[in-house]
Amino acid sequence: xAGMSDVDAHAERxxxxxxxxxxxxxxxxxxxxxxxxxxxxxxxxxSGDGVTARSDSGEVLLDLGxxxxxxxxxLAGEADRVVGRDVSEGMLERxxxxxxxRGVGTVSFDTGRFREPAYEGPVDVVTSNYALHHLDDAGKxxxxxxxxxxxxxxxxxxxxxxxxxxxxxxxxxSVDDPAxxxxxxxxxxxxxxxLTAVERVTDGIGVLVAERAR
Ligand SMILES: C[S@@+](CC[C@H](N)C(=O)[O-])C[C@H]1O[C@@H](n2cnc3c(N)ncnc32)[C@H](O)[C@@H]1O
Numbered sequence: 001x002a003g004m005s006d007v008d009a010h011a012e013r014x015x016x017x018x019x020x021x022x023x024x025x026x027x028x029x030x031x032x033x034x035x036x037x038x039x040x041x042x043x044x045x046x047s048g049d050g051v052t053a054r055s056d057s058g059e060v061l062l063d064l065g066x067x068x069x070x071x072x073x074x075l076a077g078e079a080d081r082v083v084g085r086d087v088s089e090g091m092l093e094r095x096x097x098x099x100x101x102r103g104v105g106t107v108s109f110d111t112g113r114f115r116e117p118a119y120e121g122p123v124d125v126v127t128s129n130y131a132l133h134h135l136d137d138a139g140k141x142x143x144x145x146x147x148x149x150x151x152x153x154x155x156x157x158x159x160x161x162x163x164x165x166x167x168x169x170x171x172x173x174s175v176d177d178p179a180x181x182x183x184x185x186x187x188x189x190x191x192x193x194x195l196t197a198v199e200r201v202t203d204g205i206g207v208l209v210a211e212r213a214r
Pocket of ligand 1 (some may be wrong): 007010033066069070087091128
């Protein structure tokens, strides 16, 4: 992968993994995924209860680093429109196929990056599961700034997150580069979010719920 950008290298790696991705996940991944889905569902259900969608055509959920659509497809019935973005065409292809097989017409999957989501228009809730750690810490901060600029009322982030620093490096940072919970909390609050829930799955995995300060 010499000469490739980091993002292109991740895209190529996930293209190669796409066929087996859905069968290769750990119990910790599933726990994190379920927490992201539950928190996002609860936030979407607040609509109508004193909370209004940003667009007249209803609520939009944007799922970044959507992969094969685990979060996006689980929440298809909860928002009027669900938009999935990823850098890997192989993963997106799987996500589209699953949407077709399930007859879900309100979800669309296209190329987009954390720092260039390629989505115009109002977004109510942003989700991301197990993907932001592919950026380095400065990139994560930039991505959080990009998400905040979309002005969602909440961002639900599940990821590899260090709640305690490991004694030995647990990952190759060119592939997986988790931030500490402190770094993410700073980046989220600096971008104008308030942390309303922190869920630790393990010392290295968790979910942060960030809501826009009113
Ligand atoms: C471990 S998968 C997680 C997929 C899905 N969110 C899930 O929970 O199953 C990580 C995904 O992040 C994507 N990704 C990596 N870097 C990205 C970037 N800069 N912008 C958007 N997606 C990215 C990869 O292509 C991959 O599909």
